[in-house]
Amino acid sequence: MMLEVAVQHRFGAFALDVAFAAGPGVTALIGPSGAGKSTVLGVVAGLVRANAGEVRFDGRVLQGAGVFVPMHQRRMGVVFQEARLFPHLSVAQNLGYGARMLGIAADVAGVAASLGIAHLLARRPRDLSGGERQRVALGRALLAQPRMLLMDEPLAALDAARKAEILPLIAGIKDVPILYVTHSAAEVEALADRVVRMEEGRVI
Amino acid sequence: MSDWLTAGEWVALWLSLKVAFWATLCSLPFGLLVGHALARWSFPGKGLLNALVLLPLILPPVVTGYLLLVTFGRNGVVGGWLYQVTGFTFAFQWMGAALAAAVMAFPLMVRAIRLSIEAVDRKIEDAAGTLGASPLRVWWTVTLPLALPGVLAGAVLAFAKAMGEFGATITFVASIPGQTQTVPTAIYEALQVPGGETAALRLVAVSVAVAVVAVLASEWLSLRVARRVRGA
Numbered sequence: 001m002m003l004e005v006a007v008q009h010r011f012g013a014f015a016l017d018v019a020f021a022a023g024p025g026v027t028a029l030i031g032p033s034g035a036g037k038s039t040v041l042g043v044v045a046g047l048v049r050a051n052a053g054e055v056r057f058d059g060r061v062l063q064g065a066g067v068f069v070p071m072h073q074r075r076m077g078v079v080f081q082e083a084r085l086f087p088h089l090s091v092a093q094n095l096g097y098g099a100r101m102l103g104i105a106a107d108v109a110g111v112a113a114s115l116g117i118a119h120l121l122a123r124r125p126r127d128l129s130g131g132e133r134q135r136v137a138l139g140r141a142l143l144a145q146p147r148m149l150l151m152d153e154p155l156a157a158l159d160a161a162r163k164a165e166i167l168p169l170i171a172g173i174k175d176v177p178i179l180y181v182t183h184s185a186a187e188v189e190a191l192a193d194r195v196v197r198m199e200e201g202r203v204i
Numbered sequence: 205m206s207d208w209l210t211a212g213e214w215v216a217l218w219l220s221l222k223v224a225f226w227a228t229l230c231s232l233p234f235g236l237l238v239g240h241a242l243a244r245w246s247f248p249g250k251g252l253l254n255a256l257v258l259l260p261l262i263l264p265p266v267v268t269g270y271l272l273l274v275t276f277g278r279n280g281v282v283g284g285w286l287y288q289v290t291g292f293t294f295a296f297q298w299m300g301a302a303l304a305a306a307v308m309a310f311p312l313m314v315r316a317i318r319l320s321i322e323a324v325d326r327k328i329e330d331a332a333g334t335l336g337a338s339p340l341r342v343w344w345t346v347t348l349p350l351a352l353p354g355v356l357a358g359a360v361l362a363f364a365k366a367m368g369e370f371g372a373t374i375t376f377v378a379s380i381p382g383q384t385q386t387v388p389t390a391i392y393e394a395l396q397v398p399g400g401e402t403a404a405l406r407l408v409a410v411s412v413a414v415a416v417v418a419v420l421a422s423e424w425l426s427l428r429v430a431r432r433v434r435g436a
Contacts (some may be wrong), residue, residue, distance in 0.1 A: 008405075045334055071333040084331040088349045097345075098335030144335045 001177045003027075003148060007043055007063070016040070016050070016201040022148075025193030026170075026178045035198040037181040041150050044179065045078050046071030049198075057147060072101075075177070077146030081153045083133040085125035092121040098144025106143045115139045115169060131162035138169065142176070148151050149178045155187060167191070181193030209406060215382050216390035217410055223298060223386055224366035227306035228359055231313060236360065239317030240343070260372075261311040269375025272304055276376075300377035301384045305366035313362035321347060322355020360422035364415060368418040387411055 006011060006019040016036045021138055029037045042048035044055055046062065046069060054064040057076075062069045077098075085094050099106030112118040115135045134154055141149060151170070155163045167190050170178070180191060187193060197204050209217065226247045241247070242254055276283040276294045287293045324347050332342045348355070364396035370388040373379075379389035391407045394400035 047330055047334070070339075071330070072336050074334075076334060077335070078334040079333065080327070080331065082327075084325075084328050086328060086332070086346060097332070097337075101332075101336040101338075101341060101345075140335065172382050 002056075002058060003044065003177070003179065004054070004056040005040065005044060007040075007055060009039065009043065009048070009050040009052075010154035014201060018198065018201070018203050020196045022177065022179050022194070022196070024177050026180050026191045028188045028192035028195045029179060029181045029198060030183060030188055030195060031198035032183060034200075036201040037198055038152050039181075040198070041152050041179065041181050042079070044148075045076045045150050046074050047078075072191050075102075075145070075147045077141030077144055077149045079134070079137050079141050079149065079151045079154045081156050081171070083125070083137040085128075085132075085133055085136055085140070086143070087125050089124075090121065091117065091123050091125070094125065094136055095121075095139050095143055097140060102144060104145060108143065111139045111143055116165075129162075130158050131165060134158065134162075134166060135169070138166075142173070146176060149173065149176050151178060151180045155181055155184070156182070163187075207393070209410070210403070212381055213390065213403065213407060213410075216385050216387050217414075218406070219298060219382075219384075220367055220386040220388075221302075221414075223305050224363050226299075227302045227309060227321045227366040228313075228363045231306040231310055231362065232359055235310065235313040235317050235362070236348075236355070239314045239358075240321055240347075242314070243318045243321035257314050258311050260308050265308060265369070265371025266375050268307060269304060269372035272300075272372060272376040276300070276303065294379050296380060296384060298377075298384060301369075301373050301386060302366075304372040304376045305369040306362075306370050308369050309362035309365035312365055313358040316354050316358025317351070320351040320358070320396065323354070324350045329429055348409070353426045356429060357422060357426050360418060360425070364418050367414060367418070368411070387414075 001024050003022040005021070007016065009016040014036070016039055018036070018040055029040060031037055039048055043050045043063070049068055050063060055062040061067045062074055086097065089097065095108045096106050108121070109118065112121055115138060117132060117135045118138065120128060120132060120136070121140060125136070128136065139153070155166060158166070167187065171191055180187070182188060238253070238257060242250065264349070275282050278287050278293045278295045282297065283293060293417065294303050323391050325342050327340050328350070329346050332346045333339070339347060344347065368388055369386070370392065373384070373386060377384040379385045379393055385393065387410060391404050391411070394404040
């Protein structure tokens with residue numbers, strides 16, 4: 001399982017020019033705000049189409065010369081900083097959404113139990129705390145059986161206690177490679193197998 | 205049949221409801237498509253499409269009616285061809301009244317739908333895309349449910365507008381009792397006859413009652429749907 005990224009992208013005055021590879025385990029993409037970390041994540045997820053360059057996963061070109069695989073065909077599970085749950089669906093329906101779209105089986109109850117949210121299945125996102133929302137977002141991404149998990153500062157909006165609860169859950173994900181964007185040294189130390197440092201749109 | 209309206213007035217009321225219902229139902233798919241296009245897509249001629257959609261709101265209704273006549277009348281550009289090929293014509297038919305009502309109500313429907321789609325957080329749609337939903341399925345499972353209160357409000361607004369449509373209808377399909385005479389045109393006809401004020405007043409009362417019921421129903425429906433969407 002290998003992700004290879006070598007892309008250039010420009011919007012306004014900001015120029016992104018990065019090249020790195022991420023294998024099994026957790027690859028942390030770290031750097032200050034505005035370094036372009038989330039843009040890189042967006043490029044890998046298919047949310048952003050880079051001006052030039054190539055993104056490959058396991059040898060398959062996701063973006064390259066004349067190729068752009070749309071996000072819904074990439075099977076990249078994304079956990080955003082602000083959870084982005086579907087407000088009109090229950091927790092159970094949120095969890096099962098990806099599997100439903102992909103026509104695959106989903107053990108909603110099992111994953112909910114492992115994330116400590118089994119008692120929340122009938123609730124709506126608005127009735128959840130920030131930590132609960134992030135657990136649901138994590139479970140939702142996992143249940144879509146992604147080839148890779150892309151996590152964009154998933155703990156940044158949570159207090160220390162909630163972070164401490166969720167970090168071990170992320171650390172426990174062993175069978176899916178993770179690209180983890182953060183600017184927290186503590187999260188890098190707790191999770192990362194390798195680190196890619198970015199600054200002003202470049203890998204340093 | 206109740207005796208507080210004459211048989212002819214019942215027919216006009218029934219026809220108005222039928223015209224407004226079909227005008228709303230048939231224009232809704234187009235309203236969704238155009239509302240979505242204006243809210244989300246960038247394409248050449250977008251400003252022109254927006255202007256065309258708004259045109260019936262700005263033009264005098266009689267002008268819209270006349271344009272419908274020269275386009276969809278039996279000798280019209282489209283209507284003539286349609287009549288030759290299928291034998292069908294909108295002219296002096298209740299379906300013509302429905303077409304006129306749909307065209308006049310379309311700007312209101314599109315505006316409500318456009319605003320409600322613009323209000324849907326695109327980040328949530330992106331999240332659905334990353335979970336394997338194609339753009340069409342994102343629209344069906346996320347965008348439409350979240351925009352539904354606005355879509356319903358637009359549909360009810362269009363229905364109310366269609367119920368009250370007068371100028372374009374009378375120009376395009378005239379006011380033939382039992383065929384194209386809706387409540388507004390029946391009121392107008394009643395006022396042209398000496399002593400017709402009582403009949404006009406009865407129809408005015410009916411119009412007000414239908415409008416109040418429609419507004420109350422729309423408020424209730426929008427509130428229920430909005431609660432469901434927000435997850436209350």
